[in-house]
Ligand SMILES: Nc1ncnc2c1ncn2[C@@H]1O[C@H](COP(=O)(O)OP(=O)(O)OP(=O)(O)O)[C@@H](O)[C@H]1O
């Protein structure tokens with residue numbers, strides 16, 4: 001059954017740029033600039049894009065850590081719909097968790113692991129006794145390949161991979177339905193990365209979780225998600241099933257991301273997409289925001305922002321595949 005668990009409706013997150021002694025607003029960084037996503041229960045989504053494309057901002061908005069400038073994030077918890085920008089009951093808030101890139105950020109260096117882990121559980125009063133709670137946390141630590149006695153150690157006594165395992169315990173201890181994972185393995189050694197990814201896959205199945213997996217690595221995106229969302233400067237440029245997107249990327253930006261890892265099969269692949277630098281999110285180009293780096297840019301690309309539309313089963317925001325392009329070539333012929 002295709003039950004919607006998260007529905008993002010025209011989300012915008014703008015950060016004001018303030019300067020001067022009175023901190024006047026000089027403009028806005030448009031970190032998220034109007035995006036729509038529907039996530040079904042147990043349908044894992046990967047979000048890919050270069051640095052600054054708005055992935056973390058999207059993730060934090062999903063778990064309610066950032067309030068949207070516009071639009072809504074609706075979350076379906078046990079059949080009831082909640083607006084993530086509002087004050088939520090504790091069980092609803094804890095049912096959508098986030099794991100961060102740097103496992104230090106979720107572990108207080110001054111607290112023993114037990115003290116970090118018990119805090120959110122005590123708020124919920126889920127256990128009849130302290131012993132019951134400690135047993136529960138010890139079991140979870142064993143599940144992620146650590147030991148019960150690790151509860152009484154401090155974060156600095158663990159390696160990066162072990163700390164990330166503790167962050168995973170912290171997230172799953174609250175019995176969530178959804179976990180947003182923001183580059184959870186990119187700070188780890190390559191050899192440890194795949195172990196943690198495999199652990200995350202096992203945990204997902206065991207706890208019936210829905211993952212939103214944020215990464216800049218399209219191969220990791222494919223491994224972790226059934227669907228891939230490609231973001232560029234605060235907008236979605238392409239969405240498709242992971243294997244189809246990798247097999248046949250349509251958007252020139254998706255081709256660019258893929259060109260570093262696989263050979264691209266595309267009708268437009270004969271022109272190489274240059275890596276280059278993304279423009280500043282303060283001065284976003286008119287029309288299509290990718291046009292300044294796009295080898296296929298046409299006149300219309302500077303004038304009109306291409307909407308996401310269906311092309312051979314993929315949702316692509318590019319004039320190469322839109323009706324306008326077809327109209328132009330008919331007029332020119
Ligand atoms: N709190 C903030 N205040 C001002 N600007 C911000 C804030 N958070 C993010 N930004 C800006 O918003 C844009 C998107 O940032 P975000 O961190 O979401 O990107 P990202 O895709 O996660 O990048 P990375 O891959 O480097 O983690 C960037 O230009 C960033 O500088």
Ligand SMILES: [Mg+2]
Pocket residue numbers: 055056057182
């Ligand atoms: Mg980020």
